[in-house]
Amino acid sequence: MTILNESGTPDVLSPLYGLHALAGRLPDALLVVAGTCADIHLAQSLSVPLPGAPADPQGQNDHNGDSLGVHPRVVFILLDPDEEPSGGALASRVIEVAAGFRHTDLVLLVACRSAALLGFDASFEAELAERRLGLPVRALLPDLVTGGVLSTNLEDAAVRVLLDLSPSNVPEPEEAQPYYSKGGLLGRLPLRSRPGRRTGETGVRRPVVLLGALPSSRRELAREFARVGVEVAGGLPSAQDEWLPDIGEGTVVAAMDPYLTRACGTTEERGANLARSLFPIGVDGTARFIQDVSALAGLTTSEAGRARQVWKGLDPLRNRIRGKRVFFTGDTGLEVPLARFLADAGAVVLEVGTPRLDRHSLGAELSTLGEDVDVVESPDWRAQLARVDATRPDVVVASPGLYVPLVARGYLCRSSLELLSLGVHGYEGARRVLELFARTFEGAEKLDALNL
Template structure:
């Protein structure tokens, strides 16, 4: 029997060639509805936030930039007094439930002690202040969210297994009633599915609709999700502690996972990530195995999703793709696209925690074996110049790249797709697999409109 091909990892420059992480943090204000994000940086950070998220002209967002002036940088001003003025103004104007300070590279360079200032101001202000670092010196694009969630875990209430037991039992009973399966006296229902008293918390920022899909699928499997990190409101942060199982939905949350295990004593469920029908099924199956629940109808639903994707699969099958590396979603996306029939030459990634992504890497190996395709080359902190040379030789049909390299690659005749679009699109869960393939196929359709039967698409999309 042929053994699985072991992935090999390379590291080139040691640098993060990636988008600034504060742009990822700026979007969290939409998820935490009663929060206010204050980015402590320069005017450049403020201009960047106004342009990168692109929401300031549409609505008044709940974030702002505490701009550092020349006096701050030369240490002529008192940091605490200046930040105090800003925070009291924020409280007067917006009255948020929590203020989150985002430390940029400026605060790192001038050694601004945000962690020391925050507790003093919090007592004076009467509003919680959470400090998270999101500077581009140390973190890749999506790790900005990771630092915020890791800091937020310390503010979650302590889990009380005795006080929560009755609530869990009621929630589990409701979930089993939704399955319309009568419970037997031995604690199992007619399908042999065992109920459980464990608590599950999911971490990672997803749109409310996608999070609801995950909650519904868990209920279908008789598993109760007790909360999400982040929650929609600060007061609804989930209880954490011994006896709580946690599972991530994004591959860039390794710092949060480590904090949950080491600081809050939670048990991490190491699962692939719910991107694509294959990843979603593996994610649910892993959670079910930990909770001693037999999965129900997952294979049938996955097959149904693949059947619904046939119009897109005809486009991508046999096409080649190259990931330059920007948002830390590369391994999961590559695995899903290989399952769709694509050839992945190289997976560039700014940083990867091999322990946190161990289950995803194993699924990548299994997918390559199933599709009879070689393992892609995995390069951490890739050298962009060398990548361009490799692309020139390999001539991939598509390159997933940061915005800085899109136009130069297009000029060389290589179709591109911005990696940032996958970060802000709804790509999680089986139901959103079409959205991933829609993003991937747009550049391919742009030059090959004739290969797609537009009438066969259930969702007409003509935007390129």
């Protein structure tokens, strides 16, 4: 495997794209976006479906029948570049906006890059607003990161805030209970133990908190953990105080998405045990994730039999993608684990381009990716187009800016945003990913048969 840092200008969608899906997943939060006219226009433009993206990303944009509008709990504060910033001015406007909303438990001040350039200290303004409102107000700075911006930076920042708000009163580890898992977020889940699944217990069971992914994917994975006897105490993002899980010493925290790097750092600062494993994307990734997280939670289990069973059920779909050549130009941070899964399923991965490559969190993924795969960090989009033309892949997982040019050149493409909202995690997610690519190839073959 070759890892190249091209230090180029990658094609990355603005993290503001995640505003509307995040608002839908945090029903009691108010998202206040502070920026110039250009920032606000961009955020509003991103509320409509982009080329190749699902019409209703993550099922969150349907508001009173209007799937194309801005989420009602996303509001905007226009910053005038000609006005001199004064301390407390932005806080006053946040307070004024928040006063118009009922049932608000959390205010997230999303400060665009221009806010910092104009001299606004978003964290200070959020602190002032919190004192006067009497409820949590936190600043999110999705564009101000080092090491490359991803389109998913906003979710990382939001999960980090929710971790800060989560209580740290973790109870002493309990004796392992064979019948039930008391999930604070997911309710009381029955455990249907199966012979051969559980191979050993330490006598104590530590709670597990899942970070990231769609709520439906977290529920699916929680059922898999319940099957082997591991308690899932909750998951983030979630804005309701009663659903915020206890996170502190003794808690096992498992990130389901590789782009949650800052959030993972926060969990370690709180003394939690952060699971380092393959991400639960694909069959082998999910099996390894369950085994490693279970071990940290105090239970030794084997997922080999379950993984073989799932792979057998996916054989017809694997036959549809076996030997197909795939090129990744994505911008979400999911590229490496998705590439690993498609390679496991029989596809030929030509290149994995990603704006940011965190070798610490992706260490296990990179070690299993394969020697013939090229990984390009911070790729230059022009060079990417040239390499696509040179390799002529069967399908390109394209970032939004390259999607239309590649389709115009005759390439078969899937949008990185489509995979982001598909629900790629867990065993069921593995099926959804293979079904998506199988439909892609079948549709292309039907069009080719028409000889248009």
